[in-house]
Amino acid sequence: MQFDRLKRREFIGLVGALTASMPFSGRAQQQAPTIGFLHQGFPEPLLNTNAFKKGLSEAGIDSQTVRIEDRAANGLYDRLPELAAELVAHDVAVIAANFLPAALAAKAATQIIPIVFLSGSDPIKSGLVSSINRPDGNVTGIAPMFTLLETKNLELLHELAAGASVIGALANLTNPNMEHQLGDLRAAAGVIGLDIVVLSGKDEPEIDASFASLHEHRIGAVVVTADGFLISRQDQIVGLAARYAMPTMYPLSEYVLTGGLMSYGANLRDAFRQMGIYVGRILKGMKPTDLPVLQPTKVEFVINLKTAKALGLEIPPKLFALADEVIE
CATH class of the missing domain: 3.40.50.2300 (Response regulator)
Incomplete structure (x- = not known):
């Protein structure tokens, strides 16, 4: 009887030692x-x-x-x-x-x-x-x-707002990738014959101030760059675009689902x-x-028809044909 108790003690101690020596990922599956x-x-x-x-x-x-x-x-x-x-x-x-x-x-x-x-x-x-x-x-x-799609975003926006010669680019300049995104936008704008004005948006007050300056810079349409903070402020940005009646292109459909005009990008x-x-x-x-890095290749072009009507915009047939989804 005493021998059995001893063996049980030794077994419990062995299990404890093995558990302590397991890598964290192994223990995490037990806990x-x-x-x-x-x-x-x-x-x-x-x-x-x-x-x-x-x-x-x-x-x-x-x-x-x-x-x-x-x-x-x-x-x-x-x-x-x-x-x-x-x-x-x-x-x-x-x-x-x-x-x-x-x-x-x-x-x-x-x-x-x-x-x-x-x-x-x-x-x-x-x-x-x-x-x-x-x-x-x-x-x-x-x-x-989706940060590599700025050129296409600008082309689609220009197709809808052809009369806009100055485009505002809402950007969070603290993002380490923003210089590259803005470079792509400027290059694409040069080919089309458009001017780009950078609108800084590193926090909520700065986003408000940037939209308030649209008419001062004679901006006729806005493209929102891809940035995690800007995505998290989508309700604020979409609301400001509506207040200032500004045709705006977004990098993700989340903006359009909350009332934004158009988006072109991956499904977040x-x-x-x-x-x-x-x-x-x-x-x-x-x-x-x-686990190889996944690179989803499917992108979606989404149009909010209700927002277009509120802005007095008529969607060209070409954009209707390209759209993956039209929100009525």
């Missing part, structure tokens, strides 16, 4: 794993959060069995290193980094914890990974590349779903090096 979510803007709206959880489910992870630790910079990008360090100190199982500045901050904060990014920028040129097919280190992710909700799948696979034991 409730924590996902660190680093946002460069505000936390995601419910639609994107649900899409992320759907991706987790597709990877075999019940979203009810994980904890999500959110950290949001609210557009103050210089706070991202501090917030990334907080998630690392929290010992999360994986970090989901929302858009380029957040992804760069997460990568600088840890070379051990797996990172899954969602970024519209070129992941190699921006320094996130050195290879698309087999990313090295602890970083992989989803790259819809589906990108969050794919991000959830990758996070789920890592929680199941896969490594970032086993």
Whole structure:
């Protein structure tokens, strides 16, 4: 009897020692794993959060069995290193980094914890990974590349607002990728024969002030650049475009669903779903090096017909033919 108790004690001690020596990813599967979510803007709206959880489910992870630790910079990008360090100190199982500045901050904060990014920028040129097919280190992710669509956005806007010779470009100049986006816009504008005026939008007051200056700069239409903070202020931006009766082109359909005029870009909700799948696979034991960076190739052109009518705009037949979705 005493011998049996001794063997049981030894067995319990052995299990404890093995558990303590397991890598964190292994222990996280025994316990409730924590996902660190680093946002460069505000936390995601419910639609994107649900899409992320759907991706987790597709990877075999019940979203009810994980904890999500959110950290949001609210557009103050210089706070991202501090917030990334907080998630690392929290010992999360994986970090989901929302858009380029957040992804760069997460990568600088840890070379051990797996990172899954969602970024519209070129992941190699921006320094996130050195290879698309087999990313090295602890970083992989989803790259819809919507920052590379500025030229097409401008062309579609010019097709609708042909009388506008000066185009305003709403941009968050603290975004490390913004210089590249604005360069593409200026090059495209030069070919078409348009002038570009940059409208700064690093915070809510600056966005308000930029729209208030539209008539001063004789701006006839606006293109909104791709930026995580600007996306999180979509209601404010769409409302201002309506107040100033300004034809505006957006990089994502989320703007148009809330009343914006037109958008051309990747499906953001589906990108969050794919991000959830990758996070789920890592929680199941896969490594970032086993997961190539996904580059969704499908883009969608969405028109809000109700908004066009409110602005007194007639949609040309060519744009109707190109549209993937028309909101009545």
